[in-house]
Amino acid sequence: MEQLILALPGIPAHCAEDKTVLCVPPSVNQLFETPTVFSIGGVGITRTMLLMVLAALVTVAILWVAYGRVRLVPTKFGAAVEGIVGFVRDDVAIGVIGSDGVRYFPYLLSLFMFILVGNLFGVVPLINFPVTSRMALPLFMSLVTWFIFVIVGFVKNGPGYLLSIVWPRSVPIGLRWFIGFLEVISTFILRPFTLAVRLFANMVSGHLLLTVLLGSGVVFISRLDMSSITGVLWLAFGLLIYPFEIFVATLQAYVFTLLAAVYIQTSVHIEH
Numbered sequence: 630m631e632q633l634i635l636a637l638p639g640i641p642a643h644c645a646e647d648k649t650v651l652c653v654p655p656s657v658n659q660l661f662e663t664p665t666v667f668s669i670g671g672v673g674i675t676r677t678m679l680l681m682v683l684a685a686l687v688t689v690a691i692l693w694v695a696y697g698r699v700r701l702v703p704t705k706f707g708a709a710v711e712g713i714v715g716f717v718r719d720d721v722a723i724g725v726i727g728s729d730g731v732r733y734f735p736y737l738l739s740l741f742m743f744i745l746v747g748n749l750f751g752v753v754p755l756i757n758f759p760v761t762s763r764m765a766l767p768l769f770m771s772l773v774t775w776f777i778f779v780i781v782g783f784v785k786n787g788p789g790y791l792l793s794i795v796w797p798r799s800v801p802i803g804l805r806w807f808i809g810f811l812e813v814i815s816t817f818i819l820r821p822f823t824l825a826v827r828l829f830a831n832m833v834s835g836h837l838l839l840t841v842l843l844g845s846g847v848v849f850i851s852r853l854d855m856s857s858i859t860g861v862l863w864l865a866f867g868l869l870i871y872p873f874e875i876f877v878a879t880l881q882a883y884v885f886t887l888l889a890a891v892y893i894q895t896s897v898h899i900e901h
Contacts, residue, residue, distance in 0.1 A: 680760045684747040691742065717741050717886065725890040729897050733890070736777070740770065741886040744828070748878030751836050752871055759878070762832040767825035767885075774889045775821040782896030793899040824888055831881050835874045842866055 665673035695703075695710035703711060717738045722730035730737075744761060751759035761767055782790035794816055795809045843864060 676758070677760060677763050680750060680756065680758065681747070681766065684743055684750065684760055687746045688739070688742045691746075713742075714738060721883075721886055721890050725887065726894045726897060730890070730894075733777075733893055737886050737890055740774075740889060741882050744770070744885055745879060745882035748832060748882055749875065751832065751839070751878065752874050757836075757839070759832045759836055761828055761881075762836050764825065764829045767828040768821070770885070771821040771825040774824065774892065778889075778892040778896040779817070781893060782899065785897060786899050790896065790899055820892060824885065828881050828885050831877060835877055839870060839874060842870060843868075 665675055666679060667674050691710060692714075695707045695714075700707065718731075718734050721741075722734040722737050724730070726733060747760040747766070749759075750756045751762070786793070794812045796805050797808055797812060798805075800808045
């Protein structure tokens with residue numbers, strides 16, 4: 630079991646000498662820190678940072694390969710990417726926001742593709758780490774989305790945007806003050822955090838599940854005794870989880886993008 634714990638990032642080397650079932654690191658922060666790979670000008674570059682850049686490059690490469698050359702008949706890969714692009718444009722951007730959704734389509738497409746690639750890193754061999762399982766990244770994307778829909782609300786509707794939140798006319802007058810109070814807290818405080826936590830929590834849970842199943846399976850098999858049978862079954866079960874994790878990775882990218890579109894829609898069409 631100590632070998633499984635050592636496989637997790639951030640666990641100090643002294644745990645290798647610990648023969649107990651659990652090896653406790655000196656600080657809980659080490660469970661969430663990523664070791665520095667190299668430094669540039671005194672700034673440490675971590676594996677998480679490199680994977681974020683890689684996710685962005687992969688996203689650009691996918692769109693470039695699909696649309697970089699004009700083809701009369703698209704390839705299977707190009708057709709698949711066009712299907713994704715059409716889905717985000719028609720069903721998410723225009724379908725949720727309306728005709729104004731075309732303006733926000735590039736942002737929503739970039740958001741969906743980047744999150745999808747970052748999520749799928751969790752099931753890619755030799756990477757096995759979804760970059761969205763670090764809270765900083767989902768929170769940053771949530772704050773960018775929050776700034777967009779708040780700024781859009783004020784630019785498009787002026788003071789009426791704030792008034793529609795504080796004093797919602799679609800609610801019975803006796804409840805407007807209470808619903809308005811809840812809407813202010815939800816819109817200006819909770820939305821960026823709930824949006825980030827939803828993505829972060831799902832990707833962390835899936836990453837830990839795969840780590841425990843596959844890691845413990847390898848550890849049990851390496852013992853070469855009766856527990857090896859359990860290890861084989863455990864490892865097989867972990868491999869069966871892979872299709873489910875791919876589904877969750879895709880679903881969470883969709884949910885994040887959909888909610889971003891919904892929030893923008895409430896800023897563009899305050900009457901709704």
